[in-house]
Amino acid sequence: MTNFTAEDALHIYSYASEKAISAFCFVMTATETGFVLGKSRLAPANTTIQRLELCAAVLATEVAEIISEHLDYPMERFIFNSDSRVVLGYLNNQSRRFYTYVANRVQIILKRTNVHQWNYVHTSNNPADLATRCATPAKKLDANMWITGPNTLPNETRCPDTFTLVDEDKDSKIRPFVKVSKTDINRDITETFEKFFSWKSLIKVESLTDKKRVGSKSSIALLNPFLDKNGTLRMGWRIHKATFNTDFKHPILVPRKSHIAGLLVNNFHVLVHHQGTLYTEAALRNHGYWIVGVKRLVSSIIYQCVTCRRLRGNLVNQRIANLPEDRLTPGPPFTYVGVDTFGPWPVVTRRTRGGVAESKRWAIIFVCLFTGAAHIEVIEDMSSSAFINALRRFISVRGPVKEF
Incomplete structure (x- = not known):
């Protein structure tokens, strides 16, 4: 070509x-x-x-x-x-x-x-x-x-036909179908009615559907519950006319013993980074959920939370190490010493007619490791020569030192 x-x-x-x-x-x-x-x-x-x-x-x-x-x-x-x-x-x-x-x-x-x-x-x-x-x-x-x-x-x-799998049921390179059977059980409403032993109890349960109040002995009667247009049970408060969103004004009522309540508490407890009961309850409330008896449920879930138990576990006291031999062996004072420095502080070094001249001073402290006695030497600066001079003065007064 x-x-x-x-x-x-x-x-x-x-x-x-x-x-x-x-x-x-x-x-x-x-x-x-x-x-x-x-x-x-x-x-x-x-x-x-x-x-x-x-x-x-x-x-x-x-x-x-x-x-x-x-x-x-x-x-x-x-x-x-x-x-x-x-x-x-x-x-x-x-x-x-x-x-x-x-x-x-x-x-x-x-x-x-x-x-x-x-x-x-x-x-x-x-x-x-x-x-x-x-x-x-x-x-x-x-x-x-x-x-x-x-x-x-x-x-x-070219072949105009659509290519399909050849012997797909016998081909060992193709994964077999996994068939799963699912059974849907449609419970009749009469099965729910069978749980009630009196007509009055059934009427109290169905009262919200008929836009009536729940019975006075119900655990949620004081919460003034109602059903919204989607059939969701919500809490009725006196802040209905507030400008807040609907989820905050009328949170969804969730029973404490339901599996959903446990999932909600676990979810928001993780979202607030395991910060405790008050933060978890506030997160539930802000997202439009009201769980009946929420404090007890939150407390039980936090008690079972592995992360929280580790964060709030008992502190372990560190054992103090044994004292070194230098602090336990009797001997003349300042045989074994520890050295440190502190300061500075201002001092007046010279007074003149025109004013006062100020400067700084530091101090080197020598502590006897056995008796606890202290010896202090004042130095004018933090230089090596100043420390060496202070050490010489200390040795000339207290005698030679074996270890620092």
């Missing part, structure tokens, strides 16, 4: 046998066909032909990436041809899941190409088949289709 243009189509053919896999690229126009690039690899041992055909399809995408990089040809315009309906079924699959080996390679192919770029070609018209056969180079050169391309135009090799 001497006059290659961007309008010419690049076709890549892939093929796999038990001995090798291959992929070849040809540039095709209405008048001629030319060889562009081909690659082949030895097939790995102990694998199935379906896996090898999938590996050949991956090799075809690698060839396309090489050509796209060097010829500046977009990947979306390549046309891929394979004689494996199994591979084409894998690529067009939308309903089944594959095991890891197949799933990874299908993901690689679909990441580099589009499923609509893949077509079917018959094996007899697949030039990539020649690269997987054992033959001498002379015989390879004699193979006309390997150099000049397939015998028919690409439009004649």
Whole structure:
């Protein structure tokens, strides 16, 4: 091909046998066909032909990436041809899941190409088949289709049918369906009525539905409950005319012994970062929930919270280490001493007619480790020479020191 243009189509053919896999690229126009690039690899041992055909399809995408990089040809315009309906079924699959080996390679192919770029070609018209056969180079050169391309135009090799999975129930690379049976139990309202032993009790329960007040002996009677337009039980307060949102003015009533109440408390207890009962209750209230008997429920959940028990556990007292031998061995004072410095403090060093000159002073303290006696030396600055002079004065008065 001497006059290659961007309008010419690049076709890549892939093929796999038990001995090798291959992929070849040809540039095709209405008048001629030319060889562009081909690659082949030895097939790995102990694998199935379906896996090898999938590996050949991956090799075809690698060839396309090489050509796209060097010829500046977009990947979306390549046309891929394979004689494996199994591979084409894998690529067009939308309903089944594959095991890891197949799933990874299908993901690689679909990441580099589009499923609509893949077509079917018959094996007899697949030039990539020649690269997987054992033959001498002379015989390879004699193979006309390997150099000049397939015998028919690409439009004649395409299959208009939709590719589906081949023997999907018998294919070991496809994950089997897991069937789960679910039973929905529609409880009749009469089963709820059977829990009540008198007509008066049932009428009290149904009173809210009829827009009446609950019974005076109910645990939520003082909360003035009512049903909103969605049938949700809410708390009625005297702040109905306030400008707050509805969830704050009329929080949803939740029974303390219900599973939902425990989930709500756990959720907001974590949101407030385990800060205790008051913060958890406030978070529930601000988000529009009112749990009857919330203090007892929050306290029990916080008591069972592992994080809170660790944060509020008893403090461990650190055991004091044994005193060193220097502080327990009798001897002359200031045989073993500890040294420290303190200050500064201002002092008046010179008074003149024009004013007062002030400066700073520090002190070095020497403490006897056995008797606790202290010796103080005043220094004018924090320099090394000042400390050495103070140490010499201390030794001249107290005698030599064994250890500091």
